[in-house]
Amino acid sequence: MIAIDDLRQQFTARFSSVPRIYRAPGRVxxxxxxxxxxxxxxxxxxxxxxxxxxxxxxEDARSHWVSADFNDECYADLDVVERSSHHWxxxxxxVVKQFQELGHAVPAFNALIMADVxxxxxxxxxxxxxxxxxxxxxxWLGLEYGRKELALLVQRAENQFIGLQxxxxxxxxxxxxxxxxxxxxDCQSLDYELFPLDLLGHKIVLLDxxxxxxxxNTEYNTRRNECEAxxxxxxxxxxxxxxxxxxxxxxxxxxxxxxxPVIFRRCRFVIEENDRVLRTCxxxxxxxxxxxxxxxxGSHRGxxxxxxxxxxxxxxxSTLADEEPTILGSRMMGGGFGGCTINLVQENGLDQLLFxxxxxxxxxxxxxxxxxxxxxxxxxxxx
Ligand code: GLA
Numbered sequence: 001m002i003a004i005d006d007l008r009q010q011f012t013a014r015f016s017s018v019p020r021i022y023r024a025p026g027r028v029x030x031x032x033x034x035x036x037x038x039x040x041x042x043x044x045x046x047x048x049x050x051x052x053x054x055x056x057x058x059e060d061a062r063s064h065w066v067s068a069d070f071n072d073e074c075y076a077d078l079d080v081v082e083r084s085s086h087h088w089x090x091x092x093x094x095v096v097k098q099f100q101e102l103g104h105a106v107p108a109f110n111a112l113i114m115a116d117v118x119x120x121x122x123x124x125x126x127x128x129x130x131x132x133x134x135x136x137x138x139x140w141l142g143l144e145y146g147r148k149e150l151a152l153l154v155q156r157a158e159n160q161f162i163g164l165q166x167x168x169x170x171x172x173x174x175x176x177x178x179x180x181x182x183x184x185x186d187c188q189s190l191d192y193e194l195f196p197l198d199l200l201g202h203k204i205v206l207l208d209x210x211x212x213x214x215x216x217n218t219e220y221n222t223r224r225n226e227c228e229a230x231x232x233x234x235x236x237x238x239x240x241x242x243x244x245x246x247x248x249x250x251x252x253x254x255x256x257x258x259x260x261p262v263i264f265r266r267c268r269f270v271i272e273e274n275d276r277v278l279r280t281c282x283x284x285x286x287x288x289x290x291x292x293x294x295x296x297x298g299s300h301r302g303x304x305x306x307x308x309x310x311x312x313x314x315x316x317x318s319t320l321a322d323e324e325p326t327i328l329g330s331r332m333m334g335g336g337f338g339g340c341t342i343n344l345v346q347e348n349g350l351d352q353l354l355f356x357x358x359x360x361x362x363x364x365x366x367x368x369x370x371x372x373x374x375x376x377x378x379x380x381x382x383x
Contacts, residue, residue, distance in 0.1 A: 002052050002114050004383050011054040014066060015110045019054035020140060024131035024380035026050065026117035026124045027173035028204060028342055029333050030182055030292075031299050032277040034307060036167025038227050038270045039188040039243035041277035044169055045197060046177020047374040051115035051128040052383075053136050058108035065089055068114040078106050083161075088113070091126055094161025095133040098153045104141060118372065120212045122339025126162070127170035130154045135175065135380035147175040147379065148190050165221050166335075177379040184281050188245050195284055197376055202289060202328065203350065205343045207321075207357065208370040209313035212338035219309060220335050223266060230267035233258050244270045269306040273299060293329025293344050297322065300331035300341075309336030316364055317341045320357050327353070340372075 004021055011019045025046040032042035058064060066073040067088045074086040081097045084090055092113075096106050113132075117125040134150045134157075137143070145153065154171035158164055172185055172192075181194040227244055234255055235241040249271050256264055276295045283291035300318050304310040310318075314332040318341055321330030326346035333342040345353065354371055361369040 001048075002050070002116055004052070007052055007054050007112065007114055010068065011056070011110075011112045014112065015056060015064070017056040017110070019056045019110075019112070020136070021052065021054050021383040022132050022136040022139070022380065023050045023052045023383060024128050024135055024174045025177060025377050026128045027170055027177065028123070028206065028374060029169065029173075030342065031280045031296055031331070032169075032273060033299060033303055033331075033333070033336075034223060034309065035270055035273050035277065036169040036185075036187045037165070037224055038274075039245035040270065040274040042169045042185050042187060043182050043195070043277050043280060044173035044177075044185070045182040045376045046173050046379050047123070048377045049115075049117045049123065049128075049372070049374065050377070051113065051117060051125065051132045053132045054112040055136050055140060056110050058110050061108050063108045063110065065092060065111045066113065068112060069119075078108060088129070090162060091129045091157075092133050094157035095130050095137065095154060097161060098134075098157045099137055099141070099143075102153075104143060106137065106141065109140070118208065118370075120339070121206070121208050121372075122334030123206070123372075124170035124174065124334075126158070127154065127174050130157055131171050131174040131380050134171075135382075139382060148172075150380075151175050151190075164217060165224055173379070175379045177377065179376055179378045181376060182284075184277065188243070193281075195281060197284075198287065199344070200287065200289060201347050203345050203347050204374050205345045205350070205354075206333070206340040206372040206374060207317050207343060207361075208340045208372065209311075209317060209338055210367040210370065211311070211313050213311055216335055216337040219337060223307065223309065226263050226266045227270060230259065230263050233263075245274070247271060265306040269302045272302060289328055289344065293327075296329030296331045296342070296344065303332055303336060307336075311337050313338065313365060313367070314341060316361065317357070317369075320360050324353055324357070326350075 026049045027044045029044040063076040119125045151172040185192040280295045321327045328344040330343040358369045
């Protein structure tokens with residue numbers, strides 16, 4: 001947990017001025033993986049780990065930014081926004097550039113960034129950072145963009161400035177999350193519904209593989225292309241099909257003979273995963289957490305066998321979880337090829353359970369397994 005007073009004091013000591021302070025959280029995703037860029041459904045929640053930004057006007061024309069986590073600092077000239085060699089600063093620059101493209105002058109500012117979202121674990125630390133910058137600039141510049149518009153702005157920053165063709169889930173959850181709730185987002189219309197997350201004596205536990213395989217980004221973009229290839233086949237036969245959201249399983253199967261088998265499996269997974277999100281919401285409405293757990297397991301199987309974005313370490317964690325009766329459901333979370341599994345775990349006996357899994361994981365991989373027990377939190381805010 002970041003101490004706001006500490007952040008404020010560090011800022012003042014550094015820049016001799018009193019900052020405004022903003023925060024935006026990381027996220028978990030209960031179910032609905034790789035469905036966002038296919039215009040489908042996702043079920044994320046903002047969590048109690050966040051990026052914080054203290055900001056005040058700069059005294060001269062140069063912006064001066066400090067990252068407490070990387071113990072690094074840099075200067076930026078916002079008249080010509082260019083990529084920086086300080087990789088964390090690019091997440092600020094990309095968002096600044098989006099505001100400029102909307103016609104807003106962004107004066108030079110001093111900023112201090114601190115975050116407790118683990119980096120590279122699939123909890124959207126970068127979306128949290130970009131969202132806090134967007135939220136801060138929107139308020140500081142007196143602009144009135146809403147949370148949905150800011151989520152789209154952050155997504156454009158990530159797509160265009162950072163170069164990852166991600167969907168909208170991460171920033172949308174960071175900006176729109178609500179404590180005690182998950183958010184069922186329709187990525188086509190951007191309408192969402194808040195679902196009370198009543199976990200009835202269970203906790204959301206993230207188990208961190210401690211790996212991030214280097215193919216994650218290229219494979220992510222490949223999956224997007226594969227889904228688009230599938231859409232092209234079907235849209236030839238039926239006009240108006242723009243994404244896999246417009247296709248059901250029956251229609252997909254009726255075209256199977258035209259499909260490369262790999263592309264077919266990718267598309268089938270996405271359509272099934274969308275359906276799992278809706279069924280999970282239904283099960284949550286009925287308080288049927290065992291069913292939610294089963295659907296999570298189904299999601300993992302699909303991501304492993306059909307979408308092929310899992311890896312040995314994630315599969316190991318999911319297998320270990322399947323052997324534990326107090327884990328209702330477990331699955332890889334986020335883009336894949338590393339990061340965390342999300343687990344729905346009975347509170348009773350949690351310590352012993354973690355001990356067993358950590359031991360087994362370390363024996364098999366040599367990696368010390370980290371875990372995070374998270375609770376839901378509100379989306380971006382000002383302190
Ligand atoms: C990453 C992306 C998201 C989403 C997930 C997979 O987290 O940033 O947009 O596509 O992968 O569900």
